[in-house]
Amino acid sequence: MARTKPMNRWLVVIGAILIQLSLGAIYAWSVFTPALKAVGWSKIQTQVVFAVGLACFALIMVWAGKKLPIWGPRTLTVISGVVLGAGYILAGLFGGTNFWLILLCIGVIGGSGIGIGYVVPIAVGMRWFPDKKGMITGLAVAGFGFGAMGWVKLAGSWAHLLATFGLSTTFVLYGIAFTVLVISGGLWMVYPPDGWLPPGYTPPETAATSTKGKQGFTSGEMLRTRQFHAIFLTFTFSAGAGLMSIGLMKLYPMEALQGAGYSAVEASAIAGTAMAVFFSLANGIGRIAWGMMSDLMGRKAAIIIMTATQGICVIGFPTMATNELILYVGATFIGFNFGGNFALFPTMTADTFGAHTVGQNYPFVFLAYGVGGIFGPILGGLLGDMDNFPMAFTICGVLCLVGAVLTYTVHPPHQKQSPNNT
Template sequence: MQVNNENRWLIVAGAVLVQLALGGVYAWSVFTPELQAAGWSRVQTQLVFSAAPACIAIAMLFAGTLIRRWGPRRLVVVGGTVLSCGYLAAGLSGTTDFIAIFILIGVVAGSGIGLAYMVPLVVAMRWFPDRKGLITGTVVAGFGLGVMGWVKLADSWGHLLENVGLSNTFTIYGVIIITLIALGSRFMVFPDSNGRDEVETVKGNFSRREMLRSPDFYLVFSSYAACAAAGLMAIGLMKIYPMEVLMAKGMGRGAASVITGTAMGVFFSLANALGRISWGAVSDKLGRKRSVMLLAASQGVWFLLFPQFAGSEWTLYLGATLVGFNFGGNFSLFPTLTVDLFGAESVGDNYPVMNLAFGLGGIIGPTLGGFMGDIGSFPMAFTFCGVMCLCGSFVIIFLRSSVIEVALQADPVQGISKR
């Protein structure tokens, strides 16, 4: 089917399908109890989760060039195939060896996500230049919804881990991923391409080199890194830590696992998806600077309070909802803030550099969280998360928002010209 302005919402539907396929990385916490039972330490479980964001960020650096060379559809298919093959290889090998799974899930699957991740965002923003915040939030909501689908498929809905085991669950994931990619990639075309995959090279407002000379880049980068490190640390611990708290209060392991799985797989993931859409829409009205400051500051408060949330079923659901809602907002606010600051046409080249902050956070946060878990300091880990987010909010105060606002008022479609 040829896409035009009248049916351009098909682009959003296809983009959401692709992002659903890519969202499996956040299901990692559902596998950690199984791997710990197989002899893994907490640090090892978090190292795999650290490797995936790092590889996502590195692979994204090449996506801007590859999308011009291959076109959006082909790049999505390649990235999705690499992701699927990582899970299929891990599943069909039947291994629980740390090095093998680290490479196949952390490195290979993470790299596949990084190759494909930017494509739905860039394509959707080209089709909806007047609604960048809302559309970006809607597209990345698919990534957030993937948390619920992938976690609950393995856990209390699909019971895959219980019925077919860890390796077969990886295999099933690989098959579902490539199916979703095949469906969604059909609509990954740029406007006026008439269904072709060829992409013309366009000059953006800021080149990478020009962006790297801007003080604003380092302010946004440091805020994103702080929020990502805190969020990824917390996600890696939000099943293990509450399970230990609930079991220490006399709850059985099975019941505690169901509750924590529901907290992550339902409350966190639904709030994560809703937060991506809501924060994106709010930022179109409130402004990107104020939105980032508000999101990071409130997230810091929720992390500081999380040890109190973890002590009972319903407060845990509340904590997971609050954390998920704000964490999801990062993935709609920081891409659109990058567009506002450095130009819409060059986002495919520039946002992957900005997203290295996510990779840096992915290395620091989960690894530090795993270390603190091994020494029994889970509450201190969430305190670190809270402080990092509050720092991320503070540095955005120095962003030159007046430049953003003037530029957007002058040209809300294209964003900022060189200043």
Template structure:
């Protein structure tokens, strides 16, 4: 496959990467199932625990992805990860179970693990093919993950009406089949460039190993900032359908209409803005710098969270709030991988970013769990206030980030060793 791709035709890689990310993005469609599960006797905390399990499983599985990319190659790894994700939905659907524990294990743990195995593949491959446009191309690739939310949500809800027409279990089966098809098609293009393709090595002489990265204060700064932003964002994502539904129904809107409105807010406005935010923040960071972009994104996100309770009770202001929050939330997934590559080396990003991304897993424990508890208490306003101040904290923490990790390495008087071909991801 790589012989048929040249520098001029390398955009085929982007198309394949976006298809793969579309398949992996179904995790954020979980909120579309929560009203059905609540009517089946699930508590808000139970529904948030499945989402939490998926986020944690993604983070843990990503730790192994750098090693597996080197050993297996990108195409076999993405096919295995995608098949694992698909199997979680297919088994859950074909078994017909809607009980908490089986769904928790199959969609929370198994499907989440499949996503984590595959998530780094399109990012690493795209960075290898586009070393000259790192921020933009990372944003474009991860935008597929964000745009996927719209397709998955609307397929089950107001466009495809799957939940209404075929029920929850059969919807899981359809999801599993579509995921497998997307991964098989996009995975064909997940290959590294050959030397003759004209793509230069990605600064292999300026890479820190995972152990060296852990010796720098930069790692702990971006880890703390990312954890704050992830916890706030994931907490909000888990509540942004339930809270507006309650407000709309309290104002006299029928349940069916409220479900359509909130589904549109999350499945269309949030999703589209999420994808556009990934591209826009990635491109902006090439101009503004990663540190400044993270600080700006986090600070403005904090403002939108504080404003959201006043926007959530009306259809059009809800759409506005979902758009603003989705746009900034998407920026995390473009900025932190490229920030990791800039600080610690692009050739080692496959090993190092999964460790940084553990912050997202930590946020996935704190945010949705706290959101579920506060949702059961009915204190949504306080929940979004907490989200806002978490974002302000993330912006402030980023202020202490140095512009170059190599300067810190020099101060500590240790040598940054090149990453050998055998250890590059």
């Protein structure tokens, strides 16, 4: 019998983008908060829903990674679309503006739906694009970043959904859209046939393939290596610096600019532009650009350069924030490097521990994002209350430089060594 011809692998890219555009809904949460505050929600309540959504996203992703080889990518994607969509639809039908119901529907159920599907396009894309792992991962996670901007604009200035239909109906409409887009993208979430390689491509010999065979390191084996700990800490430091910067990108420059002689109105407008335009666009572009650059220079070199330049930019940001044009440059560089995290660390995980097990292994690495999301913003808030924002930027910047050094020490693990001594 003739073998079935593999599908066009670029369909995987289309599917990945459709999925991640919808999963990026979590970063669009801020568009709903003004309407919720108008009906009596406190600021902390609006942030609790967002925080719970992020926590469920990261934790459920570990569970989804374990189910991926059992259920398969297409099934897992369908479940993701149904759960994510159901969370928003239920919030619209029954939640209304009730805090606890919204927390359950969008924070817990919606966040879990995102966690179930996030790793699928990354794992599938790497199988179809072993020659361009950085590029395909960058494209997939860029959809996650740009998707947030699209959902915010649809609710506001593009389609005026909130003004026209109200909060509950907008939740329902978004839930339906998320379900349709994720399931549609999931149609192409299938692995290539065993042994398939792009024409003319010869895979390089790496420790993950030579010592562990095609299947790579299991999650248990990976967790016992010092390479995992170095990668995890570097991701924690880099993500923490970026997330702290996101939290302070409007607040701190307003303070710094006013101290440099700008009026309160001017400072607010400039800081808002730095966050909404320069940081946000650079964040999305950085995911693609760093992924493509890493295909040329290698993942280790790319992470070293990214974290080192991020460290320098973050340390210098308090000075940059006192001038409009230099602030825009600083926001662009920090956003560009922050976006690179989401293209480089999945591929670094694949290169170090095996591409065939990245769906199970990367969720454990991604937990670093959650750790960074706790220490970075809290550090910024604590030192801000002490009137010392610059010290927070300095600490995070130095930690990024430490991460660059840690990454330099990462060498491929070998099976012949004891896991605790690799």
